[in-house]
Amino acid sequence: MSQQITVHDPRGYPPKVVGKRLAPRLTTLDGKTVYLVDCLFDNTDVFMEQLRQWFAERLPAVNVRVIRPQKTWSDDEAMRAAIAADGDAAILGVGL
């Protein structure tokens, strides 16, 4: 049992990670449009509605809109285009 042996590593090959810079930040949210992206997981709509209400009560100068992709777990290009067209920022949730 004390003899050393050589064995294979069982792991696969990870992909190369390519760095991406973060999008520019806003200096203020006043007068800006912030999208709340509902990822469509169960109860996320309830959470996002509560988040929308928080902004309405605490930061009413922020224009907050809830938006949803067409399907669960998919990249919705039309939704992203809609956010890019007139949004200043987006909050995605709820993740797992």
Place this chain on the structure above:
Amino acid sequence: MGMPRLRQAYTPHPVVDQSATHLRAYIDGSDAISGRPFMQEVLDGLTSPLEQEDLQGLSFERTTPRLVEPETEDNLQRIFVENRWTDMLPIILPTEARVEAMLEGTSHPPDKIVGRLRPTVFREFWEFDVEKVAVNAVMAGARPEYFPVILALAASGITARSSSTTSFATIPVINGPIRNEIAMNTGIGVMGPYSHANATIGRAYGLLSQNLQGGSVPNESYMGSQGNWYAYTAVIPEAEERSPWQPLHVQKGFKPTDSIASIFFGGWYTHAGYGPRATWKEKMRHALAAVEQYSPPLFVMDPIVARGFVDLGFDTKEKLIDWCAENALLTAREYWDNQSVQLLRPKAVAGIEPYASRLKAHPDEVIRIYEPSEITIVVAGGETQGAWKMISGALRATVSIDAWR
């Protein structure tokens, strides 16, 4: 993602099944990771200035070595457990000689890329070749003659270590000549620990999934709340020779002489019954109404049960499947109240049938919850009992085993 400084705020778990009041408390409370006010994290994330590291992102390449540093057998068993490369049961150490022997089980070269796997849809794919699959097959205790089946499962693109919070398992059904060639058990104890081929092929699928996709680590790359015993090993070879019906792969358009793996994502619920007895319709309706309706049923029927249904006039699987689809019923209220069915709501809103009609239905209206195409019947068992099981199982992939001989 290349964005290690992506700005995130964390609520506590869970979000599902919590009231609006409870979720508002998350928002008014503290970030579950940083301890700072949750909304302060959100607002800072949107407005605090970027730093140099935010602008650069992070690029890097990772490698996994072909071999582990030499060690004693005891230490290697410990290292494999500590690295979470096992299912926490002892493994066969993948020595060079054992892996070489496993590679004799296929005509494909060791460096041929087999496929890619990932724990869930928003994670990165990892890639792997024939040799890496052989390493995991050795660890599971499989024999070289099983290797084409294991390669086919690896090539399916469907992981047997899904990170879903629902704790799904992945269950392959094996059809065709390969079952008999490698002595898979379709009889007594087919779903139990009584066949070397069944046990090690199912285990190999799990081990290769977790290791070749980059891990299955609780709270990191595995979030299944309760876990799933089917994930240790689960494979069902169909008892084609003792079934009165067409085998599954022939139903799907393959030749009887093709060896095929049909991969089902589920293992979430299991109902069981006998028969068909005098009250079989009531029993089946109760069982179909008690499922988690997001995941359709995969029936595993002992040949005695299958022949019993033939005697009742169901001379094809399709006829019995149609009956099940017509009798899998819930009120629309119950159907849409299911947590996972919520994920189908966007399809309903987009007008996609049958979900759109189910959403239009009055909450008290009784609706059908499955299409016939979603329901599967396979025959397996030792004919010591007229037993059937109904296991959660959605068909995700059908792959050729012959392609990997």
